[in-house]
Every structure is written in C-alpha cells, then in structure tokens.
Amino acid sequence: MSPRLGTGTRPLTRTVPEDTAMARTAPAPAAPTSKRRPALTAADPEIAALVTAEERLQAETLRLIPSENYVSQAVLDASGTVLQNKYSEGYPGRRYYEGQQVIDQVETLAVDRAKALFGVEHANVQPYSGSPANLAVYLAFAEPGDTVMGMALPMGGHLTHGWGVSATGRWFRGVQYGVRHDTGRLDLDEVRDLAREERPKVIFCGGTAVPRTIDFAAFGEIAREVGAVLVADIAHIAGLVAGGAHPSPVPHADVVSTTTHKTLRGPRGAMLMARAEHARALDKAVFPGLQGGPHNQTTAAVAVALREASQPSFRTYAHEVVANARALADELLARGFDLVSGGTDNHLILMDLTPKGVPGKAAAKALDRAGLVVNYNAVPYDPRKPFDPSGIRIGTPSLTSRGLTTAHMPTVADWLDRGVAAARTGDEAALAALRAEVAELMAAHPAPGLPLG
Structure with missing residues (x-):
C-alpha cells in the first residue's frame, strides 16, 4: 500500500452540462462550507466556491499529468x-x-x-x-x-x-x-x-x-x-x-x-x-x-x-511511482499504443497517437471529459503543429500519492484505451460511462490534502 500524505475527500460525481467540451469537464461552483475557510467565504464567496469546485475536480478525477501531484495538509498549512x-x-x-x-x-x-x-x-x-x-x-x-x-x-x-x-x-x-x-x-x-x-x-x-x-x-x-x-x-x-x-x-x-x-x-x-x-x-x-x-x-x-x-515512506513512494509507470507502460503497449522510446524508466510516459487515428489534443480533451486528466504533447519529429500535436503525456506521481498500485494499472490502461477510442468516434456516452467508473475508484482512494465534506 502506498504511503499517504494526509486526509482524504468525499468525491462528488454531479456535473453540470455546459455549452463547450472544455467547460463540461468542470463541476459547477458550489457553496463552500463555512466550517473550512469561513473568512474567505464571508469576504469573497465567489472565490471560496471556486476553490471548493477545484477540490471536487481534483478529488473525483484521475490526474495523469506528470508535472502535477498532491501536497500534504502540512504543506498546505x-x-x-x-x-x-x-x-x-x-x-x-x-x-x-x-x-x-x-x-x-x-x-x-x-x-x-x-x-x-x-x-x-x-x-x-x-x-x-x-x-x-x-x-x-x-x-x-x-x-x-x-x-x-x-x-x-x-x-x-x-x-x-x-x-x-x-x-x-x-x-x-x-x-x-x-x-x-x-x-x-x-x-x-x-x-x-x-x-x-x-x-x-x-x-x-x-x-x-x-x-x-x-x-x-x-x-x-x-x-x-x-x-x-x-x-x-x-x-x-x-x-x-x-x-x-x-x-x-x-x-x-x-x-x-x-x-x-x-x-x-x-x-x-x-x-x-x-x-x-x-x-x-x-x-x-x-x-x-x-x-x-x-x-x-x-x-x-x-x-x-x-x-x-527525507522519511523512509517517501523512498517507498518514489519507487512505487516508477513501478506504476513501468506497469502502465507495459499495459499500454499490450493495447497497441506507440510509446516514445518504447516505454519508461521514470514517472513519465509519452505516447504517439497517430496509429490510433486521433490527434493528441482531441484525445486529451475527450479524456478530460472522461475524468482522465492528461496533457497533449508533441512527440519527437512530430509532423503536426505544437498546439495540435500527435501525442499525449501522462505520468504516475498523483495516482501513486492516492495509493494506486501496479494492480490498478491494467484498469487505468483500459480506461485510456477506451477513452482514446471514444475520442476517435465521438462517443460521448462512452466518455460519460468512463467518468463514472473513474469517480468510483477515486472514492476508494481519497486524495491527500483535499478534505471535502
């Protein structure tokens, strides 16, 4: 079991339909609870509500961007x-x-x-x-x-x-x-x-x-x-x-x-x-x-x-980040994904989606609607433009902080595979179904530093 950073969060699966694909990924700002941040709530309820909305978004989605992570409550304090x-x-x-x-x-x-x-x-x-x-x-x-x-x-x-x-x-x-x-x-x-x-x-x-x-x-x-x-x-x-x-x-x-x-x-x-x-x-x-x-x-x-x-638990965490990335890379390769350099030695995986028939930007936005947060990224010798590249970049720091292990990587790979397929066909129902599955697993693995309730 991965070391945890702090208390968890109760996920909220309600989303509000919006006019654009980008907006559909964000939960509507909700009234913040006065028990946390009472001064902010009183002084600026709009910002307080947006902070709460971001907490919900981070809690219920699987964050796969390799440059993101969760800090402990102590770091937040x-x-x-x-x-x-x-x-x-x-x-x-x-x-x-x-x-x-x-x-x-x-x-x-x-x-x-x-x-x-x-x-x-x-x-x-x-x-x-x-x-x-x-x-x-x-x-x-x-x-x-x-x-x-x-x-x-x-x-x-x-x-x-x-x-x-x-x-x-x-x-x-x-x-x-x-x-x-x-x-x-x-x-x-x-x-x-x-x-x-x-x-x-x-x-x-x-x-x-x-x-x-x-x-x-x-x-x-x-x-x-x-x-x-x-x-x-x-x-x-x-x-x-x-x-x-x-x-x-x-x-x-x-x-x-x-x-x-x-x-x-x-x-x-x-x-x-x-x-x-x-x-x-x-x-x-x-x-x-x-x-x-x-x-x-x-x-x-x-x-x-x-x-x-400096604690021993962090050393365990660092090695689990790498183990998760390698396991996820192997599962993606088994599903026909083209990984730059053929895999990974660290926390990061860069994939070229050209063989999957969908550009990186379109895939990233579709995956976001499915609760799988990645970033589109150029791949070496990419023939496409930087703002609409061929690839996506994913990583395992955040999911490891939530306690996911190598046993969960087949599920994550399957979600990515289904999400990319849905991006190619425009299947919004499949993306919505994925989002519900993601939220369910995230509920079982609360994120550090996100004390919703």
Missing part, C-alpha cells in the same frame, strides 16, 4: 501562514529589512534540509519557480550572446534550455540536441560531437518529456571536455532522485536546478543546488540579480516537503 506578511530581501543574517529573527530560521531550515536530502554543498531555496531558477543560472555563468546547449523543446526539452521563443533563446545563442529517430533515445555520441563543435558556455540536461534515465555521468564528461558548466534540470524527477529511484546528478553536475512540486510533492517553488565554488555567483544571480524578497510562506512549505521527502 505552511503555505497559508503569517509568513506571507514578511519582506525579506537578502539572505539569512544579511537582510535589508529588520524583524527577520524568525524568517532567517525558516530559510535556514529549508536550506539545510535541501543540502542533506540531495547531498549538495550549497542550496538556494528562494527562486519563485523553475523558469526564474534557470534564468539565474544564465545570469551567473553566461553573457548575452554566449552559446548555450540543451535538449530541443520538440524532443522533450524545456523552453528555458535555449529554445527560440524563450528569453533564453533570444538573449543567448541556443543550440539543441535531440533524440534518435529510430529509438526515441538520446545518442550521447551525437551530443558530444555537437558540444565539441559549438563549445557552449552552459549545457543543460533534463527536460519535460524525457521518459528514460538521464546519464548524468556521461553529460558531466562532455561538459568537462568542452569547458562548459553542466546544469542538471531535475524538475520532473527531483522526488525520484531524493527517493533513490533515479540516479543523482550531484556528483557530475556543477548546478542542479529543480522545482519543488511534481514528484517532490512540495509547493510551487524552486531551488538551485551547487558546489560551494558556485554559491556566490548563484546567490547574486537570484538576489539581487532577478528577484526581490523571497516568498517566505513558500519557503516554509518547501522546508516541510523536504522533511517529508
């Missing part, structure tokens, strides 16, 4: 405290505002826990999110116009790894590596050849749709050979790294960048971790280079999540 009231420009012991006696302790706890959990010499917990964290890396180690290298966005990389539509691709000369056409996997010999030819100042490894283990050691060798700073972006797999279910980049990378949500099950925030020699450059890049005061309530919630991730 820390996120909504009087720490919100403080401005704290600077770092512990070196602030530009007085009254930081408590805040300094909060941030120091978060930093110390990050260093202990990931085995790093330095950690900065102030970045507001993953993209600002990556921007700080550029500010610390590169000058405008320098060559930077990362995985191409259509191949599974991230916008901030030097892709053209991002500031990182406009301010720097971005060169991208991809994956092999035949295997959907990285060819590290090609990555090495590109690095030797382009001599980038910074190399990013990691991405947003990478279903295979990242060979940090090989990237480290390449970066050292060409004199580049290696940045491991582990935003998606940080929880797996912390739980020992994915190799750590720490021995090989100069900098490790990560968000604090996704598989790490923390609040929406980010961290930069590095060797001690890079501490000053990174800290100056975050503040005052890019940001003002940190969001102290988020820092506290990050500290809570890091403490939770």
Whole structure:
C-alpha cells in the first residue's frame, strides 16, 4: 500500500452540462462550507466556491499529468501562514529589512534540509519557480550572446534550455540536441560531437518529456571536455532522485536546478543546488540579480516537503511511482499504443497517437471529459503543429500519492484505451460511462490534502 500524505475527500460525481467540451469537464461552483475557510467565504464567496469546485475536480478525477501531484495538509498549512506578511530581501543574517529573527530560521531550515536530502554543498531555496531558477543560472555563468546547449523543446526539452521563443533563446545563442529517430533515445555520441563543435558556455540536461534515465555521468564528461558548466534540470524527477529511484546528478553536475512540486510533492517553488565554488555567483544571480524578497510562506512549505521527502515512506513512494509507470507502460503497449522510446524508466510516459487515428489534443480533451486528466504533447519529429500535436503525456506521481498500485494499472490502461477510442468516434456516452467508473475508484482512494465534506 502506498504511503499517504494526509486526509482524504468525499468525491462528488454531479456535473453540470455546459455549452463547450472544455467547460463540461468542470463541476459547477458550489457553496463552500463555512466550517473550512469561513473568512474567505464571508469576504469573497465567489472565490471560496471556486476553490471548493477545484477540490471536487481534483478529488473525483484521475490526474495523469506528470508535472502535477498532491501536497500534504502540512504543506498546505505552511503555505497559508503569517509568513506571507514578511519582506525579506537578502539572505539569512544579511537582510535589508529588520524583524527577520524568525524568517532567517525558516530559510535556514529549508536550506539545510535541501543540502542533506540531495547531498549538495550549497542550496538556494528562494527562486519563485523553475523558469526564474534557470534564468539565474544564465545570469551567473553566461553573457548575452554566449552559446548555450540543451535538449530541443520538440524532443522533450524545456523552453528555458535555449529554445527560440524563450528569453533564453533570444538573449543567448541556443543550440539543441535531440533524440534518435529510430529509438526515441538520446545518442550521447551525437551530443558530444555537437558540444565539441559549438563549445557552449552552459549545457543543460533534463527536460519535460524525457521518459528514460538521464546519464548524468556521461553529460558531466562532455561538459568537462568542452569547458562548459553542466546544469542538471531535475524538475520532473527531483522526488525520484531524493527517493533513490533515479540516479543523482550531484556528483557530475556543477548546478542542479529543480522545482519543488511534481514528484517532490512540495509547493510551487524552486531551488538551485551547487558546489560551494558556485554559491556566490548563484546567490547574486537570484538576489539581487532577478528577484526581490523571497516568498517566505513558500519557503516554509518547501522546508516541510523536504522533511517529508527525507522519511523512509517517501523512498517507498518514489519507487512505487516508477513501478506504476513501468506497469502502465507495459499495459499500454499490450493495447497497441506507440510509446516514445518504447516505454519508461521514470514517472513519465509519452505516447504517439497517430496509429490510433486521433490527434493528441482531441484525445486529451475527450479524456478530460472522461475524468482522465492528461496533457497533449508533441512527440519527437512530430509532423503536426505544437498546439495540435500527435501525442499525449501522462505520468504516475498523483495516482501513486492516492495509493494506486501496479494492480490498478491494467484498469487505468483500459480506461485510456477506451477513452482514446471514444475520442476517435465521438462517443460521448462512452466518455460519460468512463467518468463514472473513474469517480468510483477515486472514492476508494481519497486524495491527500483535499478534505471535502
């Protein structure tokens, strides 16, 4: 049985018909209960009702987006405290505002826990999110116009790894590596050849749709050979790294960048971790280079999540995430789905729906109406446009947090198969039937941090 994060929720299966397919996926805002959030209910009943509606939506649907998860009630509690009231420009012991006696302790706890959990010499917990964290890396180690290298966005990389539509691709000369056409996997010999030819100042490894283990050691060798700073972006797999279910980049990378949500099950925030020699450059890049005061309530919630991730139960969770993803991939392959790279080593599955005769966007929207929440996503060498691609991306962090195990993966695969088939034929009745089945299973596996009632 998977470790649980907190109390559960009573699902609500009532939905209200709407005029559009997108609107049909959301329950109508309901009157919030005054027992929870009484101040919000009194001050702004519309927002209170929408929060309750979102709780219901998260409770009764199966969330398969690999970048989403549930946080514990403790993380939610820390996120909504009087720490919100403080401005704290600077770092512990070196602030530009007085009254930081408590805040300094909060941030120091978060930093110390990050260093202990990931085995790093330095950690900065102030970045507001993953993209600002990556921007700080550029500010610390590169000058405008320098060559930077990362995985191409259509191949599974991230916008901030030097892709053209991002500031990182406009301010720097971005060169991208991809994956092999035949295997959907990285060819590290090609990555090495590109690095030797382009001599980038910074190399990013990691991405947003990478279903295979990242060979940090090989990237480290390449970066050292060409004199580049290696940045491991582990935003998606940080929880797996912390739980020992994915190799750590720490021995090989100069900098490790990560968000604090996704598989790490923390609040929406980010961290930069590095060797001690890079501490000053990174800290100056975050503040005052890019940001003002940190969001102290988020820092506290990050500290809570890091403490939770240090427990033995989290290690179990991380390995169960991977086991569920592999089991789900096997079940999907058995049903004729085309999975990029042929499967997964981590929490993420990327599938090309071309053989199923339905585009990714149409499938994702139909699955949403069935209570199966995924995102449409480009696949490598996708002939379709990015906003209407061939694939969908799914993952197992959220369902594992709800206590689903490998025994449930045949059911999940069957739902996805039936949902994609219904998307192809336009069978709304089949999607409605699926939604009822999903809600029934979700009722038996309450989501952490969603105390409906």
